[in-house]
Amino acid sequence: MNNISLEQSIASALNHSEANRILIEQAYEFKSVFVNRIKPDSSNPRFFPAVFIQDVHAYQMRERKLTKAQLVKLYNAQDKVLIGKGCIVNCLNYGTNEWKKANRTIESILELAENVAVAEIIQVPTLFPIGEGDYQILTGHRRFFALIYVNGVDAASHFKVYEQCPVLPKTKQFQENASREDLPQLGKLAAFGDALLEIEALNKIRKQKGFKALTVRETAGILGISTGAYDNYNVLTRYPAVSSAYSDGCSMAFVPMKKLILKIEQEYKKEIGATVLNATNAQEVNRRIASYLSGEKNAEHSKKQTRNYRVDKLVSTNALMTLLKSDVTTLDTGISWNEVDWDNHKQVKETLTTLVEFLNNRD
Structure with missing residues (x-):
């Protein structure tokens, strides 16, 4: 823009x-554009660091007349992915998460390429002009890479081209x-x-x-x-831990993931006796989600958090002796002991307050 x-x-x-x-009234046309005039959008979630190989070099790579090391040096492609006609090479650091993510994207591109090779793309990539005869991809990055793999960078293909970058x-x-x-x-x-x-x-x-x-x-x-x-x-x-987990290869579907998040939130609210989570609480929930998704056996998260309780002031020795020597659950305190949720910090505090008020009022 x-x-x-x-x-x-x-x-x-x-x-x-x-x-x-706004999203409907966008002028466009379908037209043929040379692939080598098209730029990927580095801010698109589907982007990965690709470098396009000239058709002649892709041919030499396929025929083993060029090595991977030679191609990397020729295109300065360290920590990137080389892609050309019938050739795609992952040059990221072997075994890293980025390398694994690039491999998953490469696999999906190769699957698309098999379809492109035998049939036209039903939903063509969309572009918009960025000046000097060049275009930027708006949607369809993997389809675009599949076109390069099948046809090479010197070919032209059919695209949906907007007159200008859409407003949104x-x-x-x-x-x-x-x-x-x-x-x-x-x-x-x-x-x-x-x-x-x-x-x-x-x-x-x-x-x-x-x-x-x-x-x-x-x-x-x-x-x-x-x-x-x-x-x-x-x-x-809501929580960065979720995106981080998916980035690291988590395959959990959205609905089970949502249920997990809400379950951890609810458990933590119950634990601290709160109905709304503040920023500090959210950080703790995020930490627990990350721990669960990473499979860590963290004792801090698997055990109930230790809580301190303070008994309100007792006004007489009789009240103190009753508390220490008697089974207070048998007294007519008005407390439904069987209904007390001992994992709920707030409810336990309220129960202790009620008990102390009863003992003080007996004298």
Whole structure:
């Protein structure tokens, strides 16, 4: 969007369109574009550090006339992925998480390439111009890489090309990620976070123009998901430990992950006797989620947290003797001892207060 800020772009769009039309009223056309004029979007959750190989070098690599080391030196591709016609090489540090993530992406690209080789892409990648005859990918990064693998960098292919960068590009990307069942969870969560930042900017401009902020239902509609799915994403992006787990290869589906998060939250609220979690509490919940997902056997998390209790002031020795020598659970204190939740810190404190008041009032 050149030097125009996101907020300026949204403000301009709102002068000509309603908020729910911003993502619809985007002029585009289908056209052929040479692959070597297209740039990936490094801020896209589907991006990985690829370097494109000239067709001649890809051929030499396939024919074993060039080694991996020679290609890495030729393209300065250390810690990147080389990709060209019939050739894709992971040059990241072997065995690291980044190397493993790149390998998973490579596998999905090769699967797509098998389909591209025998049939046309039904949903072509989308682009927008960035000047001097070049374009940037908006959606369809893996499909784009598959095209390079099948046809090489000197070929032309068919793309959906917008006249200019859409007003809410990250929201566009999320719409596609959310509707694709085959995409990894991490990419969907990252896309949701990016899209939400755009929606927040949209709401800010709407308020400045005298309009109300979008409701949850309207926001979910713009994102192209149900309100239930919107709530799922909100819970899943609440704690950094979740994204970190997916980044490290966690394959747990979204619904079980949400249930786990809510369970850990509820257990911690019960433990500290709170109904709302503050920032410090959230850090502890995040730590417990990380521990659970990493499979750590942390005694601190597997055992009940030690709590201190303070007995209120007893006004007489008789009250003290009754407390120390008698079975207070048999006294007519009005306390339903069988209903006390001894794991609930707040409830135990309230029970002790009631008991002390009873003993003091007996004298």
